[in-house]
Structures are given as C-alpha cells and as structure tokens.
Amino acid sequence: MQPVKYVQVKTSFVEHSWFRSATIGIACFFTFLLFMAVGTLLLVLKPSELLSALLSEEMIYSMKLSMLTSSVSTLTVLGCSVPTAYALSRFDFPGKSLIKAVLGLPMAFPELVMGLALLLLFGHGFLGPVLEALGIKVIFSKLGIVVAQFFVAFPYAVRIIYSTFEDINPRYEQVSRSFGYGEFETFRNVTLPMARSGLFASTVITFARCIGAFGAVLILAGGSYMHTEVLPVTLYLNISYGNLEMAITSGVLLMVIAFLAILIFERFEGGKL
Amino acid sequence: MSFLEVRDLCLDLGEFELSGIGMRAEKGDYLALIGPSGSGKSLLLETVIGFYGLEKGRIFLEGRDITDLPPDKRQISIVYQDHVLFPHMDVFENIAYALRKKLKDKTLIEAEVRQIAGVLGIGELLHRKPSTLSGGEKQRAALARSLVVRPKLLLLDEPFSALDARTREKLRDMLRKAISEYSTTVLHVTHDFEDIWALANRVVVIRKGEVMQEGDPESVFRKPSPDFVAEFLGTNVLKGKVKALEGKLTVLESEGLEIYSADPGKPGEEITVSVRPEEIILARGAVESSARNTLKGRVAGIFKKEHLVVVELRTGNTELKAVITPTSCELLDLEPGSEIYAVFKAANARIIREPEGSRGNCVGNLDGNLDRNLDRNLDGNLGCNCEAKAAAEQG
Numbered sequence: 281m282q283p284v285k286y287v288q289v290k291t292s293f294v295e296h297s298w299f300r301s302a303t304i305g306i307a308c309f310f311t312f313l314l315f316m317a318v319g320t321l322l323l324v325l326k327p328s329e330l331l332s333a334l335l336s337e338e339m340i341y342s343m344k345l346s347m348l349t350s351s352v353s354t355l356t357v358l359g360c361s362v363p364t365a366y367a368l369s370r371f372d373f374p375g376k377s378l379i380k381a382v383l384g385l386p387m388a389f390p391e392l393v394m395g396l397a398l399l400l401l402f403g404h405g406f407l408g409p410v411l412e413a414l415g416i417k418v419i420f421s422k423l424g425i426v427v428a429q430f431f432v433a434f435p436y437a438v439r440i441i442y443s444t445f446e447d448i449n450p451r452y453e454q455v456s457r458s459f460g461y462g463e464f465e466t467f468r469n470v471t472l473p474m475a476r477s478g479l480f481a482s483t484v485i486t487f488a489r490c491i492g493a494f495g496a497v498l499i500l501a502g503g504s505y506m507h508t509e510v511l512p513v514t515l516y517l518n519i520s521y522g523n524l525e526m527a528i529t530s531g532v533l534l535m536v537i538a539f540l541a542i543l544i545f546e547r548f549e550g551g552k553l
Numbered sequence: 554m555s556f557l558e559v560r561d562l563c564l565d566l567g568e569f570e571l572s573g574i575g576m577r578a579e580k581g582d583y584l585a586l587i588g589p590s591g592s593g594k595s596l597l598l599e600t601v602i603g604f605y606g607l608e609k610g611r612i613f614l615e616g617r618d619i620t621d622l623p624p625d626k627r628q629i630s631i632v633y634q635d636h637v638l639f640p641h642m643d644v645f646e647n648i649a650y651a652l653r654k655k656l657k658d659k660t661l662i663e664a665e666v667r668q669i670a671g672v673l674g675i676g677e678l679l680h681r682k683p684s685t686l687s688g689g690e691k692q693r694a695a696l697a698r699s700l701v702v703r704p705k706l707l708l709l710d711e712p713f714s715a716l717d718a719r720t721r722e723k724l725r726d727m728l729r730k731a732i733s734e735y736s737t738t739v740l741h742v743t744h745d746f747e748d749i750w751a752l753a754n755r756v757v758v759i760r761k762g763e764v765m766q767e768g769d770p771e772s773v774f775r776k777p778s779p780d781f782v783a784e785f786l787g788t789n790v791l792k793g794k795v796k797a798l799e800g801k802l803t804v805l806e807s808e809g810l811e812i813y814s815a816d817p818g819k820p821g822e823e824i825t826v827s828v829r830p831e832e833i834i835l836a837r838g839a840v841e842s843s844a845r846n847t848l849k850g851r852v853a854g855i856f857k858k859e860h861l862v863v864v865e866l867r868t869g870n871t872e873l874k875a876v877i878t879p880t881s882c883e884l885l886d887l888e889p890g891s892e893i894y895a896v897f898k899a900a901n902a903r904i905i906r907e908p909e910g911s912r913g914n915c916v917g918n919l920d921g922n923l924d925r926n927l928d929r930n931l932d933g934n935l936g937c938n939c940e941a942k943a944a945a946e947q948g
Contacts, residue, residue: 451637454604457624458631459702460654469650473641 321535325528333529341506342514342530349422349510350490353429357437357486362479365441366467370450386435395428395499402427402500424501425508429490437486444478445471481548488541492534554616556580556738557706562600562610569596571762574610578738578755585753585770586742593762594742598708601740602629614705625654630699631708634715636691638683638698644670645679648698655702669701672731689720696728700735707732709741713748725751789828789873795820802845802899809869813845816904824904832901833875835864836894837885845899848873852891855882866893 325333333339367373368380386394402408402418411418418424448471456466472479494512497503503513511530518526555577562574571593578584586594599605601612603624611620619627630651638647648666656662670676673693683691692712699707713721729752732739741748749756749770756773758766766773793807795818803818804811807826818824839847850868857863862882864875873895877885887893 449635449637451633451635452639454599454602454624455631455633455637456639456650457604458602458627458629459651460625460628462623462625470639474639476641 318535321528321531325525325532329525330529330532333525334533336526338506338509338514339526339529342509342511343533345422345425345508346491346510349425349429350487353426353433353490354483354487356426356430357433357490358479358483361434361437361441361482361486365438365445366471368438369442369445370453383435383438386431387439391432391493391495392499394431395496398428398431398496398500419500420502420504420508422501422508425497425510428496428500429493432493432496433486433489436489437482440482440485441475441478444475444482447478448474477548481545484541484544484548488538491537554613556582556615557601557740558613559597559601560611560613562597562612563608564596564600564605565608566596566605569593569762571596571600574759574762574764576757576764576767578740580738581736582755583732583739583753584741585749585756586740586759587744587749587756588759588765592759594759595710596762597759598631598710598740598742601706602631602708603627628702628704629706629708630702630704631710632692632695632699632712634711636683636695638691638695640683643680643682644675644686644694644697647683647694648679648701651698651702665701666697669697669731669735672734673697673700673727688716689724692716692724693727696724696731700731700737703735704737707737707739709739709743711742711744714744721745721747728752789830789833791826791828791871793824793826795822795824803904805902805904807869808871810848810871812848812902813899814902814904815898815900816902818904827903828873828897828901830863830874830876832897833873834896835866835875835877835881835885835887836896837892839894840896842896843898844896846895846897846902848895850893850895852887852889852893854889855887864893866895868895 364379364383368376399419400406402411402424408419416423418427452470452474453466456470457463461469491510492512494516497508497510498513498516501508503509503517505517509517511534515527515530515534518524518530557576557578559574559576562571564571569591574593574597576584576597586597588594596605600607603619603622607620611618613619614627614629638644639650642650645666648669649662652662652665656665666679667676670679673696675690675693675697678686678690678694683694686694692715696712713724716724725748731737739752741753743749753770756766756768756770757764758773791807791810791812793805793810793812795803796806796811797804797820798818799813802813802815805814805818805824805826806812812826814826834844836847839849848868850866850873852864853867853872854865855862856865857879862877862879864877864882864887865872866875875895885893
C-alpha cells in the first residue's frame with residue numbers, strides 16, 4: 281500500500297486583514313514586555329547579592345513565617361471550601377444564590393478594602409471584644425495573617441473546587457447510593473477520589489494566593505518588622521527604606537513560588553493526574 | 554398487589570415531565586419502556602430508583618411503599634448508557650464496591666465477583682481500569698456491578714445504544730443468561746426494537762410522561778394502538794373505508810387502492826390501515842403468491858438507512874415505504890421511476906381504530922414522522938425479516 285502523502289498547503293499572508301495582524305502584534309508585544317520585566321527582576325542582582333539577601337536574618341524570618349501561615353491558611357481554606365463547593369454544586373437550599381454572589385464579591389473587591397473590612401469586623405466594635413475575652417487576638421498578630429490570607433484565598437478555592445465537582449456526573453454518586461452507601465460514604469468513596477486532581481490544583485493555587493496576599497495582610501496584621509512580616513511585606517518594607525537587594529530578593533522568591541504553582545496547576549488541572 | 558407497582562406518578566422538571574404514570578410488573582417480568590426522546594422514560598427510571606422525589610404518586614416494591622425511602626435503602630440497581638464505572642477503581646473493585654455493603658467477608662465478595670464475571674465473560678478484565686476497556690466490555694462490567702448485588706429490580710437505561718450491532722447482540726444473550734441466573738425483574742428503557750423482541754415479555758409505551766399502551770410485545774407491535782404507537786413504530790398508515798367482506802377477508806378502499814385485510818370490519822366503516830415497511834415485498838412483476846395484496850406503483854425515492862434501504866413508491870394516491878436489503882435493491886435494479894409491485898399479506902394489513910373520544914387523527918403527522926422513526930426501527934427487528942425477504946425476492 282502506498283503511504284498517504286499529506287501536502288502542506290502554504291497559506292499566503294496576502295488575504296489576511298489588518299485586524300489579524302493587529303491582534304497578533306499586540307499579543308506578542310505585551311507578552312514580550314512582561315517577559316522582559318520578569319527577566320529583569322531575575323537578572324538584576326548578582327548571585328552573590330541574592331544569596332546574601334536570602335540568608336539575612338530578616339529574609340529567613342519572613343520566609344519561615346510565610347510558609348507557616350500559608351500552609352495553615354491553605355489547609356483551613358481547603359477544609360472549608362470543599363464542603364462549601366459541594367453544597368453549592370449538589371444541593372438546593374434557600375439562600376444558595378446569595379452565597380454564590382457573596383463568594384463572587386472578593387474577586388472584584390480590592391484586597392485592601394477586604395483588609396479594612398476585616399479590621400473593622402475583628403476590631404473593637406464587633407467581634408474583637410468577644411474574641412479577646414477568649415484570649416484570641418486577630419488584629420496585628422500572626423493569627424491576623426492567617427485570617428487575612430484565608431479570606432483572600434477562600435473564594436478562589438471554592439470556585440475551582442466547585443467547577444471540579446460540577447464536572448463529575450452526579451450519576452456516579454447516584455449509582456453508589458443505589459448500592460446502599462449513604463451520602464457521606466459516597467462523597468468519601470466516589471466524589472473525593474474522582475475530584476483529586478481538581479483538589480490538588482486548587483491546593484496549589486490557594487497556597488500561591490495565600491503566600492502572595494498583601495493588602496489584606498498589611499491592614500489586618502499590620503506588617504511590622506520581624507513580627508508579622510511575610511514575604512510581600514518584606515518587599516514593601518524594604519522598598520520603602522530604599523533597600524533594593526532585599527526587596528528584589530523577596531520579589532524573586534514570590535515569583536518562583538508563583539511560577540511553580542502555575543506549572544503544577546497546569547499539569548494537574550483537568551484530571552490529567 | 555404486584556411485585557412493582559407505580560401509581561399516579563407525577564413530577565415536573567420543566568424539561569421532562571411525568572404526569573400520572575401508572576405501571577405494574579410481576580416478579581421476573583422483563584418490561585421494555587419505549588417512547589420518543591424526551592418522553593420521560595429515563596426520568597421514570599430515576600424516580601423508581603429514588604434519585605428524584607415525587608410531587609405526587611406512590612411506588613410500591615414487594616408490597617412495601619418505598620416512595621420516601623432514599624436510594625440506598627431500595628435495593629434497586631441501574632445501568633446507564635454511559636456505564637458510569639468508577640474511573641479510579643479497576644473492574645474488580647467496581648464490582649466489589651457494590652457488594653461491600655451487603656457482604657463483609659472478603660473471600661465471599663471475591664467469589665461473588667468471580668461468579669458474575671464468569672457469567673458475563675469479563676473474568677480476564679477484572680484487573681483493568683475502565684478507561685482501558687472497549688464499549689461492550691465497559692457495559693458488561695457495569696451490568697456485572699449492578700447484578701452482583703442481586704437487586705430486587707434492575708433498571709436499564711438504553712444500556713446498549715452506544716454499541717455496534719454485533720456487540721449488542723452478544724450482550725443481549727449474556728444479559729438474558731445473567732438475569733435468568735440471578736432471577737431479576739427488569740425495567741429496560743430502549744429505542745431498539747431488537748431489545749424488545751429478544752428480551753422483553755411486556756412493553757410499555759410512554760409519550761409526554763403518559764403511558765400510551767401496554768401489553769406483550771406481540772400485541773403492541775402487531776396491533777399498535779392508533780396515533781402515537783403506530784407513529785413510533787414507523788409504519789405505513791392509510792386512511793380508508795371498508796368496501797366489502799370477502800370470505801374471511803375485509804376489502805378496504807383507501808387512497809385509490811384496494812387492500813385486503815385479515816382484520817374484521819363492517820362495510821362502510823371509516824378505518825385506518827397500517828402496513829409495516831418491512832412486511833412489504835418488492836417485485837419487478839406481478840408475482841403469483843400467497844400474499845393477497847399486490848399493488849402496482851413507481852419508485853419515487855430510494856434512501857439508505859444504516860445497513861438497509863428504504864424504497865418509497867407511489868401507488869394510487871399515496872406513497873408507501875418499504876424496507877429491503879441493499880442486495881435486493883441491487884438485484885431488483887431499482888431506480889426512481891422504475892415500475893414496481895408492492896406485495897404484502899392480508900394478515901399484515903392491520904386495521905387501526907381510534908378509540909371513542911380520542912383526539913383527532915394524526916395521519917398527516919404520521920407520514921412526516923416516518924423517516925425519523927424508521928431509522929430507530931431499522932436497527933431493530935428488521936434484520937431477520939429482511940434476510941427472509943431478500944430470499945423471497947430473489948426466489
């Protein structure tokens with residue numbers, strides 16, 4: 281048998297409109313600018329400068345605190361967003377659309393305003409005295425960092441996990457129910473395992489959002505030196521002192537974390553586990 | 554009380570609707586539910602198994618009211634067209650998962666799994682993940698999973714419709730064997746007429762959420778009730794009048810044709826006649842045969858439908874559709890305009906009567922819908938008929 285030959289047809293550019301060229305041009309130009317910006321950030325410091333900034337006491341403190349708070353917030357966020365997303369995806373209950381709308385708000389909401397709102401909520405007017413009586417201090421404390429990160433990342437996590445659950449045909453759960461398994465058993469045996477790649481992806485994105493959260497953290501926990509100082513706060517504090525090496529190093533760190541997160545997210549999103 | 558009894562079941566989901574469905578099945582029955590898409594057949598299954606609550610009506614199984622029981626307490630299994638095997642478990646795990654609520658002993662579970670796997674011929678596939686299986690294998694695994702728990706009732710929602718004809722046939726045999734071995738009562742939603750012939754002992758016809766006709770396959774197919782059922786079965790429908798009685802036969806005049814029917818009639822009575830397309834034999838000349846009806850006509854159109862050929866012929870003031878195999882089509886050298894005889898037995902000209910006070914006639918519709926319905930049928934019971942017919946045509 282003759283192998284089939286595919287003739288490649290060369291399309292001429294003559295017919296293409298200016299519109300096509302313009303869209304492609306804009307796409308290339310601004311991606312290139314972004315690429316340059318990232319490149320500058322990564323290359324502006326000499327490796328020795330980067331290393332010494334990395335090993336400074338302040339940077340190590342900030343890194344540790346960032347990792348710790350982000351891990352705690354990520355776990356809390358997941359613990360809350362999985363049930364929330366499942367309820368929104370599977371059950372009908374009064375107020376469901378209201379919850380959906382409220383959860384959508386922070387996406388368009390400036391983080392700074394969110395921080396302010398949280399400050400007022402946990403401040404002296406409302407929950408503050410109650411929590412203080414219980415010995416819990418949210419404002420200007422490490423706990424405040426976690427709270428701020430939680431509220432910044434929670435809506436995003438709910439959204440990702442919600443779409444993961446929506447992608448799972450409820451028939452799988454119904455079939456499991458028909459074999460005598462209750463709702464929770466079915467959730468644990470069927471839904472969660474089937475959602476695992478979506479859950480993993482949302483974990484990564486949640487962690488990246490938590491570690492990068494700045495506005496809300498600054499206002500609620502009040503970025504104070506070596507106390508509530510996480511990586512974005514380090515960047516902010518050092519740039520205001522004119523201490524460029526430290527600022528750039530924390531920027532590089534945040535960038536690397538974000539990049540890894542996106543990479544892992546792309547790899548696992550869509551059930552390609 | 555019957556084994557399964559559905560009473561006045563009502564549910565409105567907007568898109569689909571059930572209005573006052575009543576149905577019963579005895580133990581060991583194999584009920585086929587047929588009806589056009591969107592008629593609520595699948596929804597009916599999902600309310601019986603308990604995935605949807607009811608607005609009105611009761612469901613009884615073994616004399617017990619199960620209307621308000623959650624699906625995990627009903628002991629009813631379901632198999633869907635898209636098999637719904639858990640992708641994160643291999644075939645063995647999938648089947649064993651179904652059993653774990655019933656049996657705790659591991660060796661017992663394994664024995665049960667192996668037994669059903671043997672019956673359905675998937676013993677070799679137990680360690681495979683569902684994504685690596687073919688369509689037929691997946692469906693067998695899904696059947697195994699549903700049967701292994703020995704459900705009181707097995708629901709099948711078009712389980713074979715995504716499979717090719719040969720696989721379907723093989724699966725039907727296996728299913729028949731398995732349900733007799735596990736003595737299961739079955740409700741089977743299908744579009745495929747061969748499912749009904751091969752498996753069902755009762756047929757329920759549903760349209761727009763209502764039961765239109767019920768009975769054994771023979772009576773439903775041979776004596777389709779007027780209007781909808783005839784439409785769904787894709788038959789030729791002619792309006793006419795009884796002209797005379799001739800011995801045991803009734804002579805009908807319809808659309809300028811004279812048709813003999815074996816069904817009784819009164820002279821002068823207005824009737825509708827149904828002739829199923831696969832029961833019409835085409836011949837080049839007027840043949841001497843035992844068939845009483847020989848109608849001369851001209852080919853108006855020839856269409857391929859799946860593996861068969863539909864021939865439209867103009868005769869009298871109407872058009873008849875006949876279904877033949879491609880081989881016979883070639884042998885007869887048919888093309889539009891050629892002269893042709895349609896031959897069918899008097900026994901195959903069925904007289905349909907509108908019941909008193911039924912809605913107006915739908916003959917106009919029937920013709921228009923024939924095409925759409927025909928391709929469903931063609932898959933089905935025509936296969937064997939056509940072979941015989943092809944032989945007749947050649948002979």
